[in-house]
Amino acid sequence: MGKTSASIKLIQLLSARGDYVSTIEISEVLNTNKRNIREYIKEIEEAGYIVESKRGLTGGYKLVSSSNLPSIKLSFEEIDIIKDANNYLLNSEYNNKMEFDSIVGKILSTILHKDEFDMISFIDRFPLSMDKTELINRYIAINNAISDQYKIELEYRNNKNELSKYTINPYKLFTYNGNWFLLGYNEDIMKFGYYKLNRIENYYKTRYHFIKINDFDERDYLDEFGMTRNGEFIHVEFILTNLNVAIKERIYGKNQVIDEIDDNTIKLSCDMQNKDMIKSFVMSFGSKIKILEPLWLKEEIKEELIKSFEVLDND
Numbered sequence: 522m523g524k525t526s527a528s529i530k531l532i533q534l535l536s537a538r539g540d541y542v543s544t545i546e547i548s549e550v551l552n553t554n555k556r557n558i559r560e561y562i563k564e565i566e567e568a569g570y571i572v573e574s575k576r577g578l579t580g581g582y583k584l585v586s587s588s589n590l591p592s593i594k595l596s597f598e599e600i601d602i603i604k605d606a607n608n609y610l611l612n613s614e615y616n617n618k619m620e621f622d623s624i625v626g627k628i629l630s631t632i633l634h635k636d637e638f639d640m641i642s643f644i645d646r647f648p649l650s651m652d653k654t655e656l657i658n659r660y661i662a663i664n665n666a667i668s669d670q671y672k673i674e675l676e677y678r679n680n681k682n683e684l685s686k687y688t689i690n691p692y693k694l695f696t697y698n699g700n701w702f703l704l705g706y707n708e709d710i711m712k713f714g715y716y717k718l719n720r721i722e723n724y725y726k727t728r729y730h731f732i733k734i735n736d737f738d739e740r741d742y743l744d745e746f747g748m749t750r751n752g753e754f755i756h757v758e759f760i761l762t763n764l765n766v767a768i769k770e771r772i773y774g775k776n777q778v779i780d781e782i783d784d785n786t787i788k789l790s791c792d793m794q795n796k797d798m799i800k801s802f803v804m805s806f807g808s809k810i811k812i813l814e815p816l817w818l819k820e821e822i823k824e825e826l827i828k829s830f831e832v833l834d835n836d
Contacts, residue, residue, distance in 0.1 A: 527551045528564045535572070535584035537665035543581040549730065550669065558582075656701065659718045660694060663703055666726045667691045670733070672708075676723040677716055684722060690731040693739065694718075697747045704742055706734070715748055752795035758813035759789045761806065773802070788813075800825065 534550050535542060548555045562572050562582060571585040610621055666673050675687050689705040692713075696702070701718040742749055754775060761768055765787045769779060774791035781787050793799050803810055803822055812819040 524561070524564065527553065528561050528568075531561050532565055532570065532584070534669060535582065537669060539584075541573075541575050541579060541581040541583045546728065547582065656718060659721060659724060660701060662724065662726060663691055663718070664694055667693065670730050672727045672729045672731050673705075674723075674725040674727060675716065675721055678720045678722055688727075689716070690733075692733070692737070693743070695743060702748075704739075706731075713742055713750075715742075715751070747794070752798075754792040754794050755796070755799060755818075756792050756814060757790070757799060757818065759803070760811040760813060761787050761789060762809050764806070764809055796821075 530551055531547065534547065544555045544558050547558050551558070551561065553561075562574075566572055573583045573585060575581060575583070607621065663673065665671075670690075673689050673691055675689055676684055677687060678684050687710075688708040689703070690708065691703055691705045693704040694701060695704065697715075703716040703718060704713065705716060706712070707714050740749075757774070760782075763785055765781060765785065768787055768789055773789065774793040777789070777791035779787060779789055793802070799818065800822060803812065803818065804825065812822065
């Protein structure tokens with residue numbers, strides 16, 4: 522690692538921690554001898570950063586809070602333009618839209634104060650009940666752990682409302698259907714998984730580093746349609762009425778084909794992921810959608826509707 526790279530890495534480490542960082546930990550992160558640390562401290566001080574030092578077991582080096590990272594000076598109008606462009610790309614066929622979304626998050630986090638930082642750059646019809654500030658805190662803490670390759674401890678609540686504690690090697694933050702997720706390697710079950718940020722009950726950034734798996738390929742877990750290991754892809758065909766313009770605006774799955782039958786009727790064919798999400802998609806259109814394929818989907822939708830009426834009758 523060159524002097525410039527090491528100095529930047531040191532700034533990132535001290536900024537993320539906000540407290541004294543020991544020389545041992547700094548030497549591990551920078552992969553250098555403890556004797557060289559003072560040289561890197563001098564480099565960043567010459568660049569205008571203020572660093573405090575402290576002796577003893579709890580000592581080390583600390584970046585003074587008023588010594589902020591350099592940031593781009595943008596007007597609120599320019600920031601809104603960035604957000605609008607990001608939102609447009611998230612709903613387009615741009616291949617690197619998830620990577621761009623992450624980059625925009627990093628840019629906005631450096632130019633906005635914490636209470637002004639709106640990480641989610643689109644309006645969710647059904648917003649999370651979690652306080653936005655807490656979601657931002659989780660994003661920033663986990664993003665720092667990813668950058669510095671620190672393990673994190675999570676208490677996570679699954680779909681069955683079961684709470685489990687895991688040690689996670691965090692690899693990437695991404696959005697899917699309006700929710701923030703973490704892609705990470707779970708040391709307890711020894712495999713990668715997706716973790717919703719709002720389902721994390723407690724989290725803790727440890728002092729232990731992890732080494733990324735050599736043959737890790739992000740494309741094995743994420744693509745332009747979301748999470749590749751979130752259920753099998755199923756071929757579906759629908760007839761929709763009075764939705765020609767709306768349906769053409771979005772990509773709903775792989776290999777999508779839209780055939781316009783007339784001014785009011787359209788046929789949608791594509792490969793969609795996750796049975797529950799497909800059923801929710803169909804039911805959201807009510808009488809405006811007709812299922813052509815698969816046949817089992819038609820039967821399961823009927824069963825869901827019958828169950829709904831049974832519940833109403835019992836009430």
